[in-house]
Amino acid sequence: MHLVLQTVAKLMLPFLQLYGLYLIFYGHISPGGGFAGGAVIAAGFILYALAHDAELVSRRVADWLNSLAGIILILLGFVGIIRGSAYMFNIPEWRGQGGQLFSGGLIPLLATAIGLKVSSAVVMLYYYLVGEKKNV
Amino acid sequence: MKKILAGVVFLLIGAVFVLMVAEMPAFGSPCPVDPGVSRYYLENALADTGAINSVSAIVLDYRSSDALGAVAVLFAGLTAVAATLIAHSRKEGR
Numbered sequence: 001m002h003l004v005l006q007t008v009a010k011l012m013l014p015f016l017q018l019y020g021l022y023l024i025f026y027g028h029i030s031p032g033g034g035f036a037g038g039a040v041i042a043a044g045f046i047l048y049a050l051a052h053d054a055e056l057v058s059r060r061v062a063d064w065l066n067s068l069a070g071i072i073l074i075l076l077g078f079v080g081i082i083r084g085s086a087y088m089f090n091i092p093e094w095r096g097q098g099g100q101l102f103s104g105g106l107i108p109l110l111a112t113a114i115g116l117k118v119s120s121a122v123v124m125l126y127y128y129l130v131g132e133k134k135n136v
Numbered sequence: 137m138k139k140i141l142a143g144v145v146f147l148l149i150g151a152v153f154v155l156m157v158a159e160m161p162a163f164g165s166p167c168p169v170d171p172g173v174s175r176y177y178l179e180n181a182l183a184d185t186g187a188i189n190s191v192s193a194i195v196l197d198y199r200s201s202d203a204l205g206a207v208a209v210l211f212a213g214l215t216a217v218a219a220t221l222i223a224h225s226r227k228e229g230r
Binding site for chain 2: 027028029030031032033034035066070073074077087088090094095096097098099103104105106107110111114117118121124125128129131
């Protein structure tokens with residue numbers, strides 16, 4: 001691969017990751033959310049993998065993170081049942097002041113789990129498809 | 137024969153979609169269904185959930201089971217891709 005492409009990909013990676021994390025953690029205050037932020041984080045990893053022809057996150061780690069995020073998401077839904085209301089119900093005591101980072105109850109936690117899930121799933125999809133090209 | 141069948145099925149599905157679009161209300165006309173739910177979301181999202189972004193409030197609080205379903209669909213798609221590609225590479229002896 002070309003040196004310019006490799007250098008630009010390496011320089012872009014932290015900014016893409018930071019922007020993805022911002023989209024996830026500020027999803028309840030500004031436009032964004034788990035799906036969009038996860039896609040941006042996965043785009044950073046895919047850009048690095050395309051430029052360097054190397055896997056920054058190994059396939060095993062991405063697989064584990066994918067399963068872990070799914071389990072966390074399902075378990076967060078049971079918080080509502082434990083507290084005596086419906087599945088996936090919010091925590092009213094954690095509602096907070098609207099506009100602050102720590103507000104919205106379970107919403108930021110759910111967005112974090114969804115972002116982890118989406119980013120690892122998209123990276124896994126990329127690995128599978130590139131591995132298919134290498135096999136043929 | 138298979139191509140003709142596929143073409144007929146394709147045309148039927150396309151006709152259904154065109155009929156669906158023809159049934160839609162004109163652009164700018166008032167909503168034909170009761171807008172009570174969406175108006176409730178817009179007015180009470182901040183008081184109910186504490187999130188300023190009402191899209192996040194709807195997706196992750198009022199309709200959080202839908203978000204779980206979307207994640208499940210993503211997982212199913214990833215599983216389908218993995219099953220197809222791994223089986224394909226195993227059949228070729230690698």
